[in-house]
Amino acid sequence: MLHFLPAPLKGTLAALFSLCNTLVLFPFLILFALLKLVLPFTPIRKGCTVVLNTIARAWIGINNLVMDFLHRIDWDVRGADNLSREHWYFVTCNHQSWADIPAIQYVLNSRIPLLKFFLKKQLIWVPLLGVAWWALDFPFMHRHTKEQIAKRPELKGKDVAATQAACEKFRYTPVTIFNFMEGTRFTPAKHKRQNSPYTHLLKPRAGGTAFVLGSMGEMLHTMLDVTIVYPGMSQVGIWDYLCGRIEKIVIDIKVREIPPHFLGMDYETNRETRVAFQRWVGEIWAEKDARIEALKQETHPSS
Numbered sequence: 001m002l003h004f005l006p007a008p009l010k011g012t013l014a015a016l017f018s019l020c021n022t023l024v025l026f027p028f029l030i031l032f033a034l035l036k037l038v039l040p041f042t043p044i045r046k047g048c049t050v051v052l053n054t055i056a057r058a059w060i061g062i063n064n065l066v067m068d069f070l071h072r073i074d075w076d077v078r079g080a081d082n083l084s085r086e087h088w089y090f091v092t093c094n095h096q097s098w099a100d101i102p103a104i105q106y107v108l109n110s111r112i113p114l115l116k117f118f119l120k121k122q123l124i125w126v127p128l129l130g131v132a133w134w135a136l137d138f139p140f141m142h143r144h145t146k147e148q149i150a151k152r153p154e155l156k157g158k159d160v161a162a163t164q165a166a167c168e169k170f171r172y173t174p175v176t177i178f179n180f181m182e183g184t185r186f187t188p189a190k191h192k193r194q195n196s197p198y199t200h201l202l203k204p205r206a207g208g209t210a211f212v213l214g215s216m217g218e219m220l221h222t223m224l225d226v227t228i229v230y231p232g233m234s235q236v237g238i239w240d241y242l243c244g245r246i247e248k249i250v251i252d253i254k255v256r257e258i259p260p261h262f263l264g265m266d267y268e269t270n271r272e273t274r275v276a277f278q279r280w281v282g283e284i285w286a287e288k289d290a291r292i293e294a295l296k297q298e299t300h301p302s303s
Contacts, residue, residue: 001068001069001070002069002070002243003070003072005070007243007244007245008243009027010067010070010071010109010242010243011016011239011243011244013070013107013253014067014070014241014243017062017063017066018063018066021059021062021063021066021192022262023186024057024240024247025055025058025059025062025131027124027130029052029055029056029132029135030057030131030135030200031047032048032051032052032130033052033053033097033131033132033134033135034131035048035250036048036049036052036135037131037134037135046173048135049135049137049165049169049173052135052136053113053114053136056114056136056298057109057110057114058107059234059287060233061107061109061110063102063105064105064106064109067102067106070244071244072247073144073244073246073247073248073249073257074247074249075107075206075248075249075251076248076249076250076251076299078240078250078251078253078254079252079253079254079255080107080111080253081112082255083108083112083172083224083253083255084111085110085112085113086174087112087113087174087176087222087248088113088170088175088176088219088221088222089112089113089177089222089223090176090177090179090209090212090213090218090220090222090223090224090258091104091108091112091115091176091177091178091179091223091224092154092178092179092180092181092209092223092224092225093178093180093225093226093228094180094182094186094200094201094226094228094288094292095180095182095183095184095185095186095202095235096186096225096228096230096236097185097230097235097237097238097241098172098175098185098237098238099230099236099237099238099240100180101229101243102241103228103249103251104226104228104251105144107251108176108224108252112224113175113176114136114176115176115178116136116137116138116139116177116178116232116262117138117175117178117179118138118139118140118141118177118179118208118211118212119133119138119139119140119141120140120141120229121140121141123140124140125270126153131253136195137169137173137175138168139167139177139215139216143233144170157215157272166215166250167215167219169300170216170219171218175219177212177216177220177273179208179209179212181204181205181206181208181209181281181285182201182202182203182204182205183202183205183208184202185198186201186202190202192212196287198285199292200288200289200292200293200294200296201285201287201288201289202286204281204282204284205284206267206277206278206281209276209281210262210265210267210274210277211267212275213258213263213264213265214264214265214266214267217263217264217265218263218264219256220258221258221263222255222256222257222258223255223256223257223258223287224253224254224255224256225254225256225284226249226251226252226254226297227250227251227252227253227254227288227291227300228249228250228252228260229249229252229292229294229296230246230248230249230250231247231248231296231299231300231301232247232250232299233246248299250295250299252291252295256284256289259278259280261273262276262280264276265277276282
């Protein structure tokens with residue numbers, strides 16, 4: 001609608017609309033979060049959880065409408081036809097920019113359960129946001145370092161057990177756990193420093209994904225392997241997304257069934273399992289790297 005406006009003005013308007021959206025919905029989120037916190041009755045907490053997830057989806061949906069109103073992005077979405085909000089998913093994606101998250105939310109918001117991230121347990125004390133993350137049932141990680149376990153062997157395995165207990169609520173409520181396997185955004189400097197064997201990707205960090213599957217293996221059986229490409233753009237930032245400088249976004253989704261022997265696995269202490277899992281992740285990453293190259297050539301042959 002307003003795609004004819006100068007890019008900086010569109011970016012400013014997009015940021016302001018998002019801020020207003022947050023200011024309007026955040027008090028309702030906090031209200032139901034506090035109700036969930038102070039009323040320890042299962043039916044009330046379940047009802048609050050439904051309302052809180054609806055508020056979060058509404059926040060994303062309004063942001064998506066703002067993007068449609070301000071910009072003219074060509075969305076090329078593949079593999080999203082048979083997804084369901086009644087299913088449990090683990091989602092991973094190549095990571096190029098902070099624009100990846102709103103782009104993925106744009107495509108998946110109404111198709112699967114709300115995207116949630118594993119967070120360090122210390123983050124629950126962040127003012128307001130910690131309560132919001134708790135209210136939205138973002139799982140908080142309980143991790144012990146190798147040094148801590150060496151000093152106190154009784155801690156071995158307790159991090160996974162504690163996280164499993166925290167995720168029990170997901171047994172009856174479908175959830176989507178999201179994780180960037182690369183752990184950080186791709187840059188040529190990081191790629192060179194890692195000596196990455198892939199052309200378009202950094203090396204995957206299998207440990208984080210193994211922790212998720214080890215903690216939630218009884219619930220997570222399906223991976224959505226998302227590949228995102230911005231044709232014709234070598235570097236993309238969140239400001240480019242807000243300004244509408246991105247003309248086309250390709251989001252390719254491959255549904256993968258997670259091998260049963262990796263569900264609930266003991267990654268830290270079982271060397272055979274660890275090697276097999278790293279090999280499986282490496283095969284996925286090699287396939288993704290080739291997929292990115294094919295998508296780039298298909299959508300922007302001169303790149």
